[in-house]
Amino acid sequence: MPAEPSIDTPRHLFEAYERLAAGPTRPIAGGTDVMVAITGELGPIPKRMLDLSRIEELRGISLEDGSLVLGARTTYTEIRRSALCREHLPALVEAAATIGAAQIQNRGTLGGNIANASPAGDTLPILLAADAVILVGGQRGEREVPADDFFISYRKTALAPDELILHVRFPLPRGRELRFRKVGTRRAQAISKVVMALAWEDFGSTGWTNVRVALGSVAATPIRAHATEAVLDGAHPTPEVADRAAETLAGELQPIDDVRSTADYRRMVSARILHRLLRDAGGW
Amino acid sequence: MPTRTLTPGGGVTERALVIDPGQRIPGRAAGFPLRREGPAKLTGVAKYTDDLVFPGAWYGITIRSTEARAKLIAIEPDPDVDWSKVVIATAADIPGDNIVASIKDDQPVLVPIGGEIRHHAEPVALLAAPDRETLRRLKGRIKLVTEPLRPVFDPEQSEHVFAHYDVKAGDLALGFAGADLIVEGTYRVGHQEQLYIENNAMIAVPGEDGGIIIHGSLQCPYYVHTALKRALRLTPVQARVIQEETGGGFGGKEEYPSMIALHASLLALKAKRPVRMIYDRHEDISATTKRHPAIVRHRTGVTKDGLLVAQDIEVVMDGGAYCTLTPVVLSRGVLHAGGPYRCPNVRLRGRATRTNTPPNGAFRGFGAPQTEFAAEMQLNRIAERLGMSPAELRRRNVYRLSDTTPTGQVLKESVAGEEVLEQALGASHFERIRERTAREASERRGAGIVPPDPLRSHDRRTANGIGLALAWHGAGFTGSGEVYLASVASVELTADGRLRVLTANTEMGQGTKTVFPQMVANELGVPVDWVEYAPQDTAEVLDSGPTVASRTVMVVGGLVILAARKLKAEVEARHAGVPFHEAFRDDARANGATRIDQQFEPYPGVEFDDATYTGDAYPAFGWAAAVASVEVDLDTAEVFVRDVIAVDDVGKVIHPILCEGQVEGGTLQAVGYATIEEMKLHDGKYLNDRLATYLIPTALDAPHIRAILVEAPFSGAPHGAKGVGELPMDVAAPAVVAAIHDATGVWIHELPATPERILAAMHEPGLIGVMERPS
CATH class of the missing domain: 3.90.1170.50 (Aldehyde oxidase/xanthine dehydrogenase, a/b hammerhead)
Structure with a gap:
């Protein structure tokens, strides 16, 4: 008979933790990745599934101690509509607006984007560029994992099988700027060819500090471009610096040809959109 | 309505009628019937094949x-x-x-x-x-x-030829000798998926007589009927095919449904119960037919005044693993390969070969979009070499009345290439905008950054471009196709006083169910709601031919009108002085049913010789022009098609809203073909055979499309209509690619013009060989 998975729909985190501890189960929030995989027969149908859609503890957007904290179940639509997000992290709002289209944005969640760990996940470079910290939890307790340490290899994360993503904390350092750019095949329902986030802090004469250049769709995981960050750290966004940063980035990236784009295009366009962001920041 | 008289020639008066947009509100059907199946589709009660329940299936x-x-x-x-x-x-x-x-x-x-x-x-x-x-x-x-076994993937390397054609006119060597400039170019187009909303679906039900009843999503009930009789050894009565509500076809449900119907039938006969074969999207994309990829090589001679004097064109199409409809697709492709232009010395060669990829087949345009893309790109290259406006070059060469095509067909009437060209130029302010984009381009060049450094952003974020294309599309079947088909369509006054139209022509979203009753009601002088449209069931309707080749309104619509006229005449003859609408119910009571079966008769004066490939390749041509405006992101080479003005001469507009819908839909499908629709293959397998990876334009990507309808009637059809389905598909893609050139300065000679190709071309210009004849 049909191998429909048995589905648990707990209302509280502790119940979800119990299910996770009891054996393998597939957490599902918006289902925008899980359901596609099932329908497309891209893998076996999970035997058990853990529906997170009733757990209110995973929701909510708040300001806590100078950080913006988003529950794992925050949908992209909620991000787009959030006054707090618009005020404190407009780049995330911009990213949320490029994901899928309205239907996907209504269902898809930030936690789901992180757990799915696609190299093309549109919010992930923002997490990396913003030094976000991911709070995960289970029966063994809670722990904070910096976004930088979360994405280990292709679709593999630091999340243990008995853990859930609880929330994401975005520190909001004074003077930090954060920019986002996505390049896709069309204006909606498009998986990225290149996605980039650029962050820096600028205190005037000393040049930029804490520069982050993070990209998606150019490697097996979302990545930071450390060599490029080094070029920009301590510098001002002048044309010369922008040229050097773009060249460094093109040298640093090792994208591949795949069904969505080519390695050459990804490398060239990554350099050009970084150059554009620096041009805009420098005002030249 | 304003009428315009084109230059008469050879004693034939040509009239083109332009539908005046001021006479009605676009998007409102005022005065024209609403879609018959519209309410059911809108409210979700329409039953598609997968919605049908067969107990025990x-x-x-x-x-x-x-x-x-x-x-x-x-x-x-x-x-x-x-x-x-x-x-x-x-x-x-x-x-x-x-x-x-x-x-x-x-x-x-x-x-x-x-x-x-x-x-x-x-x-x-x-x-x-x-x-x-x-x-x-x-x-x-x-x-x-x-x-x-060792597979073959390159159509040019394949030794198995499905079909080949060689059409010659004039003296090519002489033509090139008289040319001031010779331009060569090679153009490529890839697969395109039809991507109807409803996947292929068939249900086979074993009949009590040992036969099979098919319920399915399909364009051509009698194609499936023929396939069933042959493979299952059934009599015409044992094989029965019923078309259910069909969610789009675009040619993709012309031939492949025969395969699925046979599969479902084999299982149903063996299982002795109904069997449902409903494809999911992945199977549908990976296995069913696509538009043929093609390689088109042009060598063109022109005078310094821009007159074409020699065209040597070679077309190679990739048929895929089996022949399907390839010979006919190739034939149309070759016959349209020169574009809508007069040229005295022409050679058109074409061959289609077998490769170990899934078979290619019918898709809106049927070979013409491939070769007309190449023809228009070639003309743009020539205009650039001559320093002439692309509009002026077309103006000087476009077919006019009494011109002769490469098959020796004299264009005796219904020639509106000039008309659609001028309408498109006027409505788009083409030359004025082209001056502006040229000025913008020279300002960008002035900044010394075109082509920009590959790793730097441009000082301008975007560039605008405008592009023009012109096309013709042979109306109805090629050559003697209609004569062989000998279609029959019927109009019936039933014994119980109902009026019915009976044809095998299917509704798949384009409006058959609406316009046939409309045309009949118009002839009979009765309200359109009084006319029924019989189901597309081979047990009920005769074979009026397939629903393909933009022939439904033109050819079958013509038969339906003639049948209605005969019915009206017969009934009125029996009731002297009483008009049909008052007489027909009494007539049915008194005389029982009257049914008129109208068979196709060759259009007068239209003759084609299949052996020599000479004569009237088509009874008439539709003409189309498009002007596209694009914005190109200079950092990423992403193309946004802002708007398209599409001017289409359809002979006679039957239903303006449905007609505009065809123009808009065909234009959008062509925009996708031009920009993003790309099937990638590895070892003969489609890599992007899912909706997540085979991308077509979304509503957000759709340009603003303004459809302008022109009427240059065809006298062979009682209503003058020439068909509309495919015409817009021929013309928008080359217009978009011309606009991309206008914005970026690079020619993309391979569809789709993806950002990857545009960016690569921006950094290695001069990809097309241009040879100037030494003076």
Whole structure:
């Protein structure tokens, strides 16, 4: 008979933790990745599934101690509509607006984007560029994992099988700027060819500090471009610096040809959109 | 309405009528019937094939090859599985010929043991079970034992030729000798998927007479009927085909439904119960037919005044693994390859070859979009070499009344190339905007950054461009096609006083169900609601030919009108002085049913010789012009098509809203073809065979499309209509690519013009060889 998975729909985190501890189960929030995989027969149908859609503890957007904290179940639509997000992290709002289209944005969640760990996940470079910290939890307790340490290899994360993503904390350092750019095949329902986030802090004469250049769709995981960050750290966004940063980035990236784009295009366009962001920041 | 008289020639008066947009509100059907099936579709009660319930029906699936080319040695069901609860069908179960009837008898229903697998998605065996989960579990348990053979993927390397044509006019050598400039170019286009909303779907129900009843999503009931008779050895009565509500076709449901209907039937006959074969999107994209990829080579001679004096064109199409409709697609492609331009010395050569990829087939435009893209690109290159406006070059060469085409066809009437060109130029302010984009381009060049450094952003974020294209589209079937078909359409006054139109022509979203009753009601002088449209069921309607080639309104619509006129005349003759609408009910009571079967008769003065490929290749041509405006992101080479002005001469507009809908839809499909729709292959397998990876434009990507309809009637049809479905598909893609050139300065000679190709071209210009004849 049909191998429909048995589905648990707990209302509280502790119940979800119990299910996770009891054996393998597939957490599902918006289902925008899980359901596609099932329908497309891209893998076996999970035997058990853990529906997170009733757990209110995973929701909510708040300001806590100078950080913006988003529950794992925050949908992209909620991000787009959030006054707090618009005020404190407009780049995330911009990213949320490029994901899928309205239907996907209504269902898809930030936690789901992180757990799915696609190299093309549109919010992930923002997490990396913003030094976000991911709070995960289970029966063994809670722990904070910096976004930088979360994405280990292709679709593999630091999340243990008995853990859930609880929330994401975005520190909001004074003077930090954060920019986002996505390049896709069309204006909606498009998986990225290149996605980039650029962050820096600028205190005037000393040049930029804490520069982050993070990209998606150019490697097996979302990545930071450390060599490029080094070029920009301590510098001002002048044309010369922008040229050097773009060249460094093109040298640093090792994208591949795949069904969505080519390695050459990804490398060239990554350099050009970084150059554009620096041009805009420098005002030249 | 304003009328305009084009320059008369040869004693023939040509009138083109432009529908005045001021006379009605765009988007409102005022005065024209609403879509018959519209309310059911809008409210969700319309029943598509997968919505139909047949108690006791099983589900069927297809076991396909996973190799591009191999010899099939054995089909081995896993001995550890209990197969008694399901049904497996193989070639050995086929009662008749193992052939999917089409032009050539080369495609098997299922590959037989010892036979050759010719593409990776080729059907080898069938499996039916009471539920889908069993199928999901068992489909991997049937092993195909094969011996690999060396596949061929390059159509130019293939030695197996499905069809070839060689059309000559004038003296090519003489033409080139008289040319001031010779331009050469090679253009390529790839596969395109039809991507109808509803996937292919068929249900086969065993009949009590040993026959089969098919319910399905399809364009051509009688194609399926023929295929059933042949492979299942059925009589015409035993084979019955019923078209259900069909969610789009675009040619994709012209031929492949025959295959699926046969598969469902084999399982149904063996299982002795109805079997449902409903493709999911992945299977539909990976296995069913696509638009033919093509390579088109041009060598053109022109005078310094821009007159074409020699065209040497070679077309190579990739037919895929089986012939399907390839010879006819190639024929149309070759006949349209020169574009809508007069040229005294022409050679048009074409061949279509076999490769080990899934078979290619019908898709809106049917060979013409491929070759007309090349023709328009070539003309743009010539205009650039001559320093002449692309509009002026077209103006100087476009066919006019009494001109002769390469097959020797004299264009005696209904020639509106000039009209659509001027309408498009005027409505778009083409030359004025082109001056502006040229000024912008020279300012960008002035900044010394075109082409920009590959790793730097441009100081301008975007560039605007405008592009023009012109096309013709042969109306109805090529050559003697309609004569061979000898279609029959009927109009009936039933014994109980109802009025019915009976044809085999299907509604798939384009409006057949609405316009046929409209035309008949118009003839009979009755309200349109009084006229019924009989179901597309081979047990009820005669063969009025397939719903393809933009022929439905033109050819079958013509038959329907003639039948209605005869019915009216007969009834009124029996009731002297009483108009039909007052007489017909009394007539039915007194005389019973009256049915007029109207058979196609060759259009007067239209003659084609298939042996020499000379004469009237088409009874008439539709003419189209498009002007596209694009914005190109100079950092990423992303193209946004802002708007398209599409001017189409359809002969006679029957229903303005549906007609505009066809122009808008065809234009959008062409914009996708031009910019993002790309099928990528590896070892003969489509890599992006899912909706997540084969991308078409979304509503956000759709340009603003302004459709302008022009009427230059065809006198052979009683209403003058020439068809509209395919015409817009021929013209928008080259307009978009011309606009991309206008914005970026690079020519993209391979569709789609992706950002990857544009960016690469921006950094290696001069990809097309241009040779100037030494003076």
